[in-house]
Amino acid sequence: MAPLPDYIEPRWWQGAPAQDPSLFTIDCAGFSMNDADLAPGSELAERMNGTFQRVGLVYLVNTGLRDVQKMRLAAKLVMRNEMRYEAGANPRDTLEPNVYEVGAPLQAHLHYHHEMAYVGTSTTMLGFMAKTAVGMKGATFVSDNLQATDAILATDLGRKLKELGLCYHRDLTDREAFDGSEQIGVYNHWQKSMLTDDPEAALKFAESRGLEVEWGPQRLLKTRFYVSAFEYFEPLDRNLLYSSIADDGMWFDTWPKVMHLPYDQRPLKLTFGDLSEMTREEKALFVDIYDRFGVPIDWRVGDIAIVCNYRWAHGRPGITLQASEKRELGVMLGETFERVGDLPGKW
Template identity: 60%
Template structure:
């Protein structure tokens, strides 16, 4: 087999690129933005029971989304305290999750290259224990246009309740309701890549499950309700069959809780993976009867999330708190200019066992 240099690898043609929105924010930013300029936020404000904490809670309960801006905060520990006004119980990253490194205790990296676009997704929808809320902490940011248009460093959120309502009026929505989905994940063995360029690698099972013991890794996978199979070269193959929707107690209804972020198309702009044909990529996604999702269905699903998308422009010190039921999140690929940096910390919280759908909550 000929040795191929990275510079020779080419992405696939005919990829489905998200548009992120329909040209204007689907949710009014004023409904969830709290401008902290002039508040002089201090330790007392970042404690439960303060008037500021109540404002944050009221906004989150009403919208499912909070954007704290102009906070004056510079340290992640203080931004994390703001996130914890909503997050009751921070989640320790555990088996089955996508790769993330620690920045500080309980603050994680984004876990993806800046150059890759990240399709709209609900955090940890691909395992049996998910999270109710995710928060982003803006440590380093890119310039925000004066006219308020989306910045190159924006995170995007999509109103999953609105997406659910429109999706269920379509044949695709009814198909997802009837069949559910299956997440197919192939986790490589770290030992196979020692001293080698990690072509085609997304996540080693050692990192995903926090162990070098294959038996323990398989056990932790099953704890997440994953079906487990070992392939050649100690490739760990997992499958998770689940509803495409999830019952959300806060609204007493089922909402869409799946997206094509866990399809092979997740890697369409991912270095070292984007050149692979879909059947060789580390992730795949099908309907729950193992039938393939068609190109037209993929496009329709992507378009629906885009239709209800809104940007969050980050300034240093900003904190975003996102209900993982009510909103999906993602972003385009980002190119940095000289002297620029974009660094967001991630805080996960309020882990729960997925219950699927309730037949009386449609």
């Protein structure tokens, strides 16, 4: 199967990092990374928190760590409160206790996005830990969202997003309708998402989370969520871009078993808040805005990154591994917050 002929391929960065990596990289070779270093209040903790406050990004290299639970302790020096998965989000499979999998096929590119922008309860930050790695080939990219926000607001697309907001359309399939047929990973069953087998309870729960809902054929649960394309970020006292085309059918452009499907058969769709469609030009610009400010994080085993979900978007190109190669990233999600959208006068 091949992608649709005119799909939009991100280029991730301009070939040079949009911010100097020395601003957010901490070389841990000078630390023993023992229990004392991994305890709150340590010199390492101070440096990590100072860096995170300044840049919204901390990248630990040369940690010497191989144990993912030790890496998690290091990440927790910044991420004090981890998120607990509740109904309404997409529960993820775990790599280890409290460490999630990326939940997407390696060969698919993952457009830049802010984690959980499509629900009313989002997360403040996320952590990545390299259990196995293939260097630059398996790089994650982060995009400087302060620059991306300024850039998009200078365009007609940005002004339109500001004025109209967005509508996230998601189709949740019925587990029973899929019974016996091959599970295709992108189709999320409402039973799993809403943590109930009762359609009434699922409906009520979705409505309680601010979703508009209706049933489609084969008990397809169709949800709509209206929200700003931006989110107010208190520490900088300004609205920041908080959306991307990762929540459109485009997310699946290079996913096995889905990439050949027309957009109206994919489970995600993003429109403006008045339900008008985005043009291909607008979508291409939305991709380009993030690509302009990209920075690669090229993993080696033991590397850890903590990423502020307001100040940075994240994504990665698709890759194909050789038989001898492995790339496994553990994911941690930080404290949740209720989205407020943009605030007036904070542009």
